[in-house]
Amino acid sequence: MTSIKSILAAVDFSEDSRQAASRASMLASEHGARLELLHVINDVSLRAFGEIFQLADGHAVTIVERAERMLDELAPEATAGNRTALKVKCGPVLEEILSAADLSDMLVIGARGWNPLRDLILGTTATRLLRKCKRPVMVVKRPPRGPYRRVVVPVDFSPHSSASLRMAVLIAPRADIDVVNALDFPFEGNLWLADVGEKEIEDYREQVRRDALARMESLLKEVDGNRRNISSFVEHGDAARTVLSREEELGADLIVMGKHARSYAGEMLLGSVTRHVLSGSKSDVLVVHE
Numbered sequence: 001m002t003s004i005k006s007i008l009a010a011v012d013f014s015e016d017s018r019q020a021a022s023r024a025s026m027l028a029s030e031h032g033a034r035l036e037l038l039h040v041i042n043d044v045s046l047r048a049f050g051e052i053f054q055l056a057d058g059h060a061v062t063i064v065e066r067a068e069r070m071l072d073e074l075a076p077e078a079t080a081g082n083r084t085a086l087k088v089k090c091g092p093v094l095e096e097i098l099s100a101a102d103l104s105d106m107l108v109i110g111a112r113g114w115n116p117l118r119d120l121i122l123g124t125t126a127t128r129l130l131r132k133c134k135r136p137v138m139v140v141k142r143p144p145r146g147p148y149r150r151v152v153v154p155v156d157f158s159p160h161s162s163a164s165l166r167m168a169v170l171i172a173p174r175a176d177i178d179v180v181n182a183l184d185f186p187f188e189g190n191l192w193l194a195d196v197g198e199k200e201i202e203d204y205r206e207q208v209r210r211d212a213l214a215r216m217e218s219l220l221k222e223v224d225g226n227r228r229n230i231s232s233f234v235e236h237g238d239a240a241r242t243v244l245s246r247e248e249e250l251g252a253d254l255i256v257m258g259k260h261a262r263s264y265a266g267e268m269l270l271g272s273v274t275r276h277v278l279s280g281s282k283s284d285v286l287v288v289h290e
Contacts, residue, residue: 001105001136001170004031008104010038010097010129013070016110020140021074023284024108025084027138027171030147036085036104037075039067040096064088094128101135108138130259130278130287136167139278139285148172148254148284153179154243154273157215160258160288165223167288168256169230175254177230179220180246181212182239209234240276247283256286 009024011017021037028035041064067088075084089096101107109126130137153168155161168177216232224230235242247255259274278285 001167004033004105004170006034006036006104007031007106007108008036008038008097008100009108010040010100011071011074011110012039013074014110014112016112016140018074018110019143020108020110020138023138023140023144026144026147027106027108028084033105034085036087036100037071038087038089038097038100039071040093041067041088041090042093064090093125094132097125097129098132101129101133104135106136106138107133108140111139111141134289136289137287139287141282141284142253148175150250150252151175151177151254151256152243152247152250152252152283153177154239154255154257154277155179155181155216155219156239157181157212157219158258161219162223164256164258164288165219165230167286168254169224171256171286172254175229178246178250178252179216179230179232180243181216181232181234182242183208183212183234183236184239205236239273240280243273243277244280247281253283254286255281255283256288259287259289 004027007024007028009017009021011021024037025035027033068086071086071088075086087100089100097107107129109129111126126139130139148171151168151172153165155164165177165179168175212234216234220230220232233246243255243257246252255277257274257277259271274287278287
């Protein structure tokens, strides 16, 4: 992706989704993109609600109209004068959002909905969207206070790494970008078991470090040869903890990372590092599909 022309924000009128709508509007202004706010009414819940309370057939129309009014009221507050398409749909929530996202360059969602205990980011709809959406998904976790200024990009030199860094440069061109690699010494345990000497093991560690630095250099040149605002950080440690520690140390306001998906039972699963970062981060997180 070389430009962002359209952004979709899914809203449920919770505070988190209002923050997501505001961030989506800010991004739309920065990139000259078309903005759409979408609210989906679960059709199954709507029918069940009517049956339980024995409401007349017109209740569905009333609820839809109320949602449309709420969206109209939200638009000036969230979109800061951007031209914005407002849509209310009835249907399966996940499918409706995914269908709309397919027509956009980016999906923006809040970390939680109305029920924080049910809708934690590693809970229901948000996680399923992250698993299945083929577009970049921005998870907004804080009120927007301006363009992103400090971005952390975790990389492991898989195809996700290049995609994540390119997206970070695209989404926040004026931000300072910190590219982080958590070193792993995959054969160290076997070397100890084989009674290899400490010097040889240290030589092995140093070779892994040199390889990582070389691959980092190659990645930065591939994505942005100028690198005026891109720095790199390579350190041995658990990947998720390294990323979250770097986020806190730098005061980052955005993390951009791949979801490291693999096929399972027809669904895309989030990798463990992605899940832990989403759960533990304080900043917004942009999850990029490879």
